[in-house]
Amino acid sequence: MPAPARASPGIGRIFAASELGAAVDRLARRIAAEVPAPLALLGIRRRGVPLALRVARQLEERGRKDVALGELDINLYRDDIHDRGIPRVGKTSIPFAMERRRILLVDDVLFTGRTVRAALTALSHFGRPRAVRLAVLVDRGGRELPIAPDFVGLTVEARPGEFIRVRLEEEDGEDGVFRIDAGADGR
Numbered sequence: 001m002p003a004p005a006r007a008s009p010g011i012g013r014i015f016a017a018s019e020l021g022a023a024v025d026r027l028a029r030r031i032a033a034e035v036p037a038p039l040a041l042l043g044i045r046r047r048g049v050p051l052a053l054r055v056a057r058q059l060e061e062r063g064r065k066d067v068a069l070g071e072l073d074i075n076l077y078r079d080d081i082h083d084r085g086i087p088r089v090g091k092t093s094i095p096f097a098m099e100r101r102r103i104l105l106v107d108d109v110l111f112t113g114r115t116v117r118a119a120l121t122a123l124s125h126f127g128r129p130r131a132v133r134l135a136v137l138v139d140r141g142g143r144e145l146p147i148a149p150d151f152v153g154l155t156v157e158a159r160p161g162e163f164i165r166v167r168l169e170e171e172d173g174e175d176g177v178f179r180i181d182a183g184a185d186g187r
Contacts (some may be wrong), residue, residue: 003060010181015154017175020137020166021154024051027135028058031104035133037066040101044119045073045090047108050170051137055106069098072105077118098127104151110136110168113145138177140164 006037041061043052049071056069073090076105083174105119116134123132135151140158154177161182169175 012179013158013176014164014179015177017169019154020175020177023137024054025058027153028055028062028136028153031055031135032059032062032149034105037064038101039064039066040066040068040070040096040098040129041103041104041106041135042070042072042094042119042123044105044107044115045071045092046074047168048072050168051108052106052118053170055114055135068092068101070096072119072122074115074118074122077122079114079118089182091128092122094126096121098129100130103129103132104135105132105136108136108168109133109138109140109164110147110149110152111140111142111164113143114145116147117145124128137166138164158185 002159009021021078042053042092043049043058052069052071056067059067071091071093073092075089105118105123105125107115110116120132123129134147134148136149138156139149139152139154140156142158156164156177156179157177163180165178167174167178
């Protein structure tokens with residue numbers, strides 16, 4: 001498991017674990033109130049997968065027993081695939097029929113909209129859902145495509161040259177949302 005992020009120049013925590021947990025709770029409350037059955041949460045790999053699982057648990061605690069869960073890897077569908085070197089292809093698991101289901105794509109940060117575009121393209125190869133909506137933990141603005149989230153846990157204004165990174169216990173060993181200056185995290 002990776003070590004927790006250390007404070008360094010250009011990196012600052014903007015939301016702690018408790019605020020991240022409250023944001024997931026807000027997402028689940030809105031989804032439970034606004035999305036009728038049958039519902040399937042499809043986490044976009046990597047951090048969208050544990051977020052979808054967290055939302056599914058919250059929905060189940062609220063009495064929603066109709067929620068299916070899956071994960072979607074979008075790496076082969078990215079429009080910058082040739083700029084990123086050899087893609088690391090992860091697991092896609094859609095253990096339910098998509099027809100007649102409302103699909104809720106779940107991701108950690110919405111920025112340009114290109115990840116969501118790739119997810120929609122990938123999704124089209126697996127069937128035709130009744131509807132597709134989008135839930136993100138953090139909307140940081142800066143869209144390059146006409147894509148808007150239906151459900152948002154946190155909104156952050158980020159300046160050009162800043163990145164917003166979500167760290168999750170399941171992937172990173174801690175929960176938190178960080179603001180990172182370009183180049184500060186080695187990217």
